[in-house]
Amino acid sequence: MNRPGLILLLILAAGALLRAAGLGAVDLFGDEYVHIFGALKFRDLLGCLRLAAENPTHLVFDPLQAWLMGLFSDQLWVMRLPAVFWGLFGIAGLWRLGARSGRWTIGAAAAALLTLSPLHIEWSRRVDFYALMCALAVWQADALLRLEKDESVWKPYCAWSVLFLHSHPYAAVMCAVHAAYLGLRGGTRAWRPFLRAWGVAALCYLPWFLYSGHHLTHRQLFDYRWLRHKLPLGAFLLGAPSTLALSTEFFDPAKEGGAAFTWSVAAGCAFLYMSSLASVWRRKGPPVLVLCHLAVPLGLALVVAVDLACRAFFAPRQLILILPFYLLAVAHGASVWLERLGRDGSRAVPAAASAAALAAFAAGALPATIESTWSQRRSMAVWADMSGHLEKSAAPDDVIHFGNSVVASVLLYHHDRAAFRSLTGFRRTPYGMEYETAPGMRVGRRGIRAFIAPGEPGMPRPVKSRLWRVAGEDYDLSLIPPIRDRGRQKPQPPGRRK
Structure with missing residues (x-):
């Protein structure tokens, strides 16, 4: 050569x-x-x-x-x-x-x-x-x-x-x-x-x-x-x-x-x-x-x-x-x-x-x-860890509310590939995208225990801080507006549900 x-x-x-x-x-x-x-x-x-x-x-x-x-x-x-x-x-x-x-x-x-x-x-x-x-x-x-x-x-x-x-x-x-x-x-x-x-x-x-x-x-x-x-x-x-x-x-x-x-x-x-x-x-x-x-x-x-x-x-x-x-x-x-x-x-x-x-x-x-x-980029959310946190925190009667479909799908990809493939769509609400069919995430309809409100779709920098603040144990509940559609109550943070 x-x-x-x-x-x-x-x-x-x-x-x-x-x-x-x-x-x-x-x-x-x-x-x-x-x-x-x-x-x-x-x-x-x-x-x-x-x-x-x-x-x-x-x-x-x-x-x-x-x-x-x-x-x-x-x-x-x-x-x-x-x-x-x-x-x-x-x-x-x-x-x-x-x-x-x-x-x-x-x-x-x-x-x-x-x-x-x-x-x-x-x-x-x-x-x-x-x-x-x-x-x-x-x-x-x-x-x-x-x-x-x-x-x-x-x-x-x-x-x-x-x-x-x-x-x-x-x-x-x-x-x-x-x-x-x-x-x-x-x-x-x-x-x-x-x-x-x-x-x-x-x-x-x-x-x-x-x-x-x-x-x-x-x-x-x-x-x-x-x-x-x-x-x-x-x-x-x-x-x-x-x-x-x-x-x-x-x-x-x-x-x-x-x-x-x-x-x-x-x-x-x-x-x-x-x-x-x-x-x-x-x-x-x-x-x-x-x-x-x-x-x-x-x-x-x-x-x-x-x-x-x-x-x-x-x-x-x-x-x-x-x-x-x-x-x-x-x-x-x-x-x-x-x-x-x-x-x-x-x-x-x-x-x-x-x-x-x-x-x-x-x-x-x-x-x-x-x-x-x-290295794992510091400016990006660790989706696998977040998925595990939600899996441990969510109860069977919970609804998980997402700020956009990207976050919802990525978290579901980490948790349950079969459920990810069965995804049929998202229902848009005034407060973001709500995942309707997530059996792998134990989603119900009577209340909200885990709430995720990331930044703009596709914008990575705001996602991490808001994800960990909102889905973690010590976030400010006043940051989340009450959900009024279908008569739901104000969302409660993980570990603080009454």
Whole structure:
């Protein structure tokens, strides 16, 4: 085996270890419920697709993979395996994309950075679409570069676009980035196959859009909190990928210690990115780097714009779409400086500098990587413990009242898989979602003893504190309004029922 192939295998092995170790140890993330529910509830494909139509972003491809895994096992680690595969698939694609710069070492460096990226590791371990979306963006970009040289490649490019569209609407963001790239490059040779590919992809997507697209237009207020906490003022376009490359959405190094070193490494990545941009600007660098430097700022701006217009919320993890392009530009910026160090013909200095830079990135990413890979996230509720608490506290004549269906289903998943599969729906009340059929949780109708009132659906941070305050032994009863429907009495906390 040649040297590049051996290095690629080592990178993939390291990536597999970081993503698969303890895959079932970390508890459920709320958004995983959608996929878990589709995997275990439905044994027919149409039922899975009906569920997918109720979510504006979990479209076809990713619920389908969860459903297929659910046919084999209901274990959490089994259903998370596809995400590991998509993460490794994206790493291999970034290697291939970086090699189009003319040097395979740039692709190797970019793949190594993505392998160590805490954000990519985090979402390569969840029953969710983010690792899949990242991989499809990379392979679609690779097909675009081939399309520019050979018009017959429009079919593979179209295939990647169809898969991307049926996995997430952000495919439209990359379509705009690719169109801007072709416009910047000049010439019209690639426009015809490009438009043909997207025309076919749009026709394939149209039936599904007509079926489920009405969910894409419900608008809520944009959440600017992550900007205030994570990005320095005046460095929005550059700061977002720099900070996200070394942290995760639920782990802030500034609050965990070692912040100075982590942010120093992030600043170094930003410097290398700007070095790459300057080099490409002066020398009219290879097409793949032109595409990267378009994808980072334009992709970031378009993702934010789409969320402002169409989405229910904005989360930093949605920027994983541009992360591989940012890291590829960082790897190229490092190669620019290594070339200067090696002008005297010495190979020892560039090699040592490369090793030191990679070690610094790994050390900067280490706190978030350990937390997201091998530890239970502190900001998430421990659903298994909560399910056990309710099981011990609830009496046969109790009704368990939930703030949203996500919490109810996740808790039931931990307690009784058979009851989880028998779930038929939730009855909406003025105070949340009430689970009607929960024999495994010993639910009755005459009173309420265990009451859960988490925050907004899908918002993890408020969930933990409210869950433990409300379902624990010492919560403030005044926080819970009396339930007046069907003549029920004011809910009583566990252990204090009269």
